[in-house]
Amino acid sequence: MxxxxxxxxxxxxxxxxxxxxxxxxxxxxxxxxxxxxIPVTNGTPGRDGRDGAKGEKGEPGQGLRGLQGPPGKLGPPGSRGSPGPQGVKGQKGDRGDSSVTETKLANLERELRSLEVELDRIKKLKALCAELQASVATPKNAEENKAIMDVANDHAFLGITDEVTEGQFVYVTGGRLTYSNWKKNEPNDFDSGEDCVCLLKDGLWNDISCSSSFVAVCEFPA
Structure with a gap:
């Protein structure tokens, strides 16, 4: 019950x-x-409680990592830093190739010696005739040119040169030419070393090296 x-x-x-x-x-x-x-009925919800203390950082997840994002915008340039300490002196390098320079120097020396020889030859020709109180023959017209040809009877130096200015032939006694009888295609300064003038057997002129060996005709004043 x-x-x-x-x-x-x-x-x-x-x-x-x-x-x-x-x-x-x-x-x-x-x-x-x-x-x-104790019989009760449902009341209104209570107020939220205070946040608890922050927990420790958990371990990284085991899933796949996402792709790296694009780089950000370039920031403004920073101020220039102070220069660093001087580095250690390096080893001495190999000697450069000086063969080209040495070759050019040797060529210049040969050209200089050649010019000295040419000038010396011209001076000797002038001196030779000067000892006889004469000068190296310089034809001023066709008649004088033929007279020198007849006397020389061979190739002969004339008292004409362009040693001062290439291509501008003058008398060794001074003054520009008033007469010439150049062979065809002459003067051509062949091999850049022809500063004297030779009278050929046929009376034509050719520029030649002053170191060549030819006779010289001295011209005496009348």
Missing amino acids: FWFVSLPTLLCVVTVSFSEPTTCEDSQKACSVIACG
């Missing part, structure tokens, strides 16, 4: 025998199973 007793604050459910009625208090003492509760 079940007895339900309503109390102001407790709800009790008891199990007793069929012999006689009993009170709730007696039931609480005698019953082996008692269930009591």
Whole structure:
């Protein structure tokens, strides 16, 4: 038999025998199973609590990493830093190729010696005739040119040169030419070393090297 007793604050459910009625208090003492509760209704939610302390950083995840993003915009250039310490002196390099320079120098020396020889030859020709109180023959017209040809009877030096200015032939005694009888395609300054003039057997002129060996005709004043 079940007895339900309503109390102001407790709800009790008891199990007793069929012999006689009993009170709730007696039931609480005698019953082996008692269930009591306070009947309530749902109220309004309470306020949020305070945030807890920040936890430690977790381990990286095991999934695939995403692609690296594009580089950001270039920032403004920084200020120039102070110069660093001087580095260690390097080893001495190999000697440069001076063969080209040496070849050019040798060529210039040969040209200089050749010019010195030519000038010396002209001076000797002038000196030779000067000792005889004469000068190296310089034809001023066709008649004089033929007369020198007849006397020489061979190739002969004339008192004409362009040693001062290439291509401008003058008399060794001074003054520009007033007469010439050049062979065809002459003067050509062959090999850049022809500063003297030779009278050929046929009376024509050719520019030659002053170091050549020919006779010289001295011309005496009338």
